[in-house]
Amino acid sequence: MAEMKPVAEGGFSLFDQEQQVMREAEEMIARLADVADGVRRLDAAYDQGYREQRRLLHIGDRLQADLQQANQALAAQADQLRAAESGLRESLEQERDSRQLQGRFLAMISHEFRNPLAVVSSTVQVLQTLSQNEHPEWEPLYQRLLKAVQRMSTLIEDCLASERVSIEAINIQKTPFPIRDVLQEAASPFGNSALHPLALELGAPDPVAEGDPGLLRVAVSNLLDNAVKYSPQGGPVTLRSYLDRSGFICIEVADRGIGVPEDMREAIFQKYIRGTVPDRIPGAGLGLFLVDWIAKLHEGGITVESGPGRGSCFCLRIPPHRGPADRREALSGSES
Helix, strand or coil: CCCCCCECHHHCEHHHHHHHHHHHHHHHHHHHHHHHHHHHHHHHHHHHHHHHHHHHHHHHHHHHHHHHHHHHHHHHHHHHHHHHHHHHHHHHHHHHHHHHHHHHHHHHHHHHHHHHHHHHHHHHHHHHHHHCCCCHHHHHHHHHHHHHHHHHHHHHHHHHHHHHHHHHCCCCCCEEEEHHHHHHHHHHHHCCCCCCCEEEEECCCCCEEEECHHHHHHHHHHHHHHHHHCCCCCCCEEEEEEECCCCCEEEEEECCCCCCCHHHCCHHHCCCCCCCCCCCCCCCCCHHHHHHHHHHHCCCEEEEEECCCCCEEEEEEECECCCHHHHHHHHHHHHC
């Protein structure tokens, strides 16, 4: 006899209901498993986030400590810089005081030297005149004495001019002056040399410069002294002035001496640089340095054309004096 299955209401059997409940239970268990897995993942993510947060906090603490150390180092450096600035200011003040003392000392020494040198020079010239008929053989001795006096005077002028350049920098008292007067004054000590006859060629009209005539005379005197000094075999020396095409005043000193090597034509204008010269030629390496500085103080420059054994031609260029009309014309030209 066949087993009878219970029949539920609506045509479903209890077995079918049990199967459905089992499936629903299995689905619920699966969802719960998914939820549990998600909770585990969230928990793992939370742990990882917590560890990352701790790591970032540790980095932040370390950065804060480094920042504090950097701030302390900067503060220490700032203190050192302030101390160095204070020391530098004191050193500059001491240097300024030393330069002023040095300037006064040089002025005093130059005054004390100039008077005896003037006496020696005038005495030698008197003796030269008195003995020129009876003792003509003494003439070379007189010439040597006069040259030695002139070189000593030039050295004093160089030292004073070097001090003025160092102290005054580019602040010089500019005044209009005829260039002819300065050139004639600078050339006067060199005009009586038989070994180095001086030719003075002053262009017309006489240009008017603007600057310090005393410093410019020192520059021209140094160029003339070098022309004589570096022409030990003798030869003519030419001093000329003219206006170039740009309107600048050009002062040229040309000789037929030993010349300047090409690789030294810029270096010779540096302080204490003399180049390759014979030991018998005296000098301190200040002359051309002063010429270059004086030219720059007058908004000009100095150049040289030379070659070994072919002599040298130094050209000092400075702008001319500009009157009110010239200034108005320059301004109107620049505005147009």
